[in-house]
Amino acid sequence: MTGGIAAMTGKLGAFYTGQYRNVFLECGYSEAEIEARIRQTWHALFEGDEDTRIYYEAAGDKAYFLDTGNLDVRTEGMSYGMMMAVQMDRKDVFDRLWKWTMDHMYMTDGPHAGYFAWSCSPDGTRNANGPAPDGEEFFAMALLFASHRWEEGSPPFDYGKQARDLLRTCIHKGENGDGFPMWNPDNKLIKFIPDCEYSDPSYHLPHFYELFALYAYTEDRAYWKQAAAASRAYLKISCHPVTGLAPEYAHYDGTPNHDRGYGHFFSDSYRVAGNVGLDWEWFRGDAWEVEEANRLQAFFADKRPDDYRRYTIAGEPFEEKSLHPVGLIATNAMASLAADGPHARANAELLWHTPVRTGERRYYDNCLYMFAMLALSGKYRIWLPE
Template sequence: MSSDELGPLTGPSEYPNAFRDVLGKTDEEIAAKIEDSFEQLFYGDRYEETVYYPVPGTEQAYIWDDYHNSVRSEGIGLGMIITVELDKRDEFDRIWRYAKSTLQLKSGPGQGYLMSWCDVPGGTAVVCFDPFGLQQVAMALFFAHGRWGSDTGTIDYGMDAISLLEVMRHKEALNGGVASGVTNTFDPTTKLVYDYPHVSAADVTRPSIEMPAYYELWAQAMRDPFWSEAAASARTHWQEAAHPSTGLIPVRTHFDGTPVLNWDYFGSEAYRTQLSIALDHVWFGVDPWQVEEADRLLGFFSKLGIDKYGAVFKINGAMLSATPESALIFMNGVTGLIATNDDRAAYIEAVWTTPPATGETRYFSRLLHMLSLLTLSGQFRVY
């Protein structure tokens, strides 16, 4: 398949703007808020605010995780999503050029995958092919193809998106079987995403790397029913993984939704699930459970106190860390977009008023802050 054979992507006819319609902010206030946040994220103080670093003497740039002292495909992918949504083509191209030249393997069993780091128990990290980053990059490339076209510059966005999807979907076939333990990114039977594409991750996933809204769009682009089936599987998995009373979703789960030993808690990685749930509801709105889940989740935090809840919990609700975390505040605000609770406006307001982290811990907080601003202003769109 070539770029000009890709099917067009179709999203909703309208995108809710909670900052305007719930908080009463003007279009000018919203635009200024987003532009200021982008400038800080990409061009602010290099030690306190920015995560975007151009490579001197090149047309490349990377997203830096100061806390973990590394470049992760998660940050690369989210940086590409943010820049394509904001029509920042130069920054987008620089990030993708870096990823292609530095992170994407050119040979061996993992050829085509992007190198990254994955967290393991004990607070350490291992080299891996992280499905979260891979999927964000692929989606960003499809959006770039739709927004800018693939024949107007030096990068064929559509072809790069097709190639990455082929690697994730057919890696084992490309390798003539499982080579050095490397597998497809998606389990061919359940259509769920492996925790990472390796035989050691069989039967294990992360709810936060299941992205049905993306899969529906890939089904449109590729005309491959596998992706629609993957979307249905992901939605079912979220229901199986979420705690029935608190709504909290664990970091890692088995394919049947039960938590993986030592990962049976709600922490920073799991926050990302909330964004995927909100996007799926806004873009496709096919699963009423998602609204029920949003109400249940915010109801849990409201019982603790909207300005008092911590950052890490057992999924039954027992608090493991009482220290507030801005990234969770931002994702709870996104959850407020699709919730119906009476106090949902307070969660949306908290996104508007809470500053993202600065210094060493800024990477995750500032990326999720920018994504929450785009989502709550109706600017996280399908192109």
């Protein structure tokens, strides 16, 4: 079932009401048109030709998402694909992706045991033996939704236990000197990687943590509730107060982390807008999210997608063009779930009139595109136990 607690007021999010906005319907498109567009998008990514597809089946009832720009398989994409599959009620696709992930990415020894190697070759060979926490948090959420929506099976398809075990590892790893946790135990902020002490604003998913606080192991639930509050507070200090732009990497005090050149608004940062929109839609997380969505949309209102660039968070442009303009269109449209300013409808319309990206760089753009299409049609939902 979707939703949850019965509606009390119209000011509550979808978790409480069970009601999800269909922004495309509000824009005047019919339910049939919207449904067809969702199906077309799924087809392009999962079943389409080589110009659009990013999902590939493999031997042994497995499948992977290909990062077409880097020709590797990432925990980011695998977890995104699983979330798409559970939202679309495609258990077959979900299980294929999860089996590939467990067979090739799951680490059983060394300092990262219990996590997933963030990059592999399409043949399953690991390119790295370190994890990226954005994959782990999406794996956990997708698995919990799967456990609530479908019948569970034997390992690794005992979805709920897999999710709870992973969440426990993410916050308790290192307590016995066996590695590092993915969340800082003191400030409850997600790290960019476990063995660093800074964050990535786009990793912050307070709407997921609210649900982890309900379905993680009992002893871990208070931690996740604290993490949700900490993330909402962190987004406020890492997003620029005028432009709304966030850096790719930021210190725990919210200031941009310019090490290795990632202190500006670029590819990772795009996801902040979508996360803010979805947190508002699901939980009405913080009234600041409305202001943030309005600021972001206002910043881009006079800019053409073919001229999107890297920006300082204060809004100063670099010569470097955006690698993923379609992804930015998608996440700015997702911000319309929270925005109440003059640009909300225009951003949703822009996404509607933008096709999926084709060619070499399509992977990241089209992942964000699919999430935005689901969210703006009211189909990116919370799945709770029957």
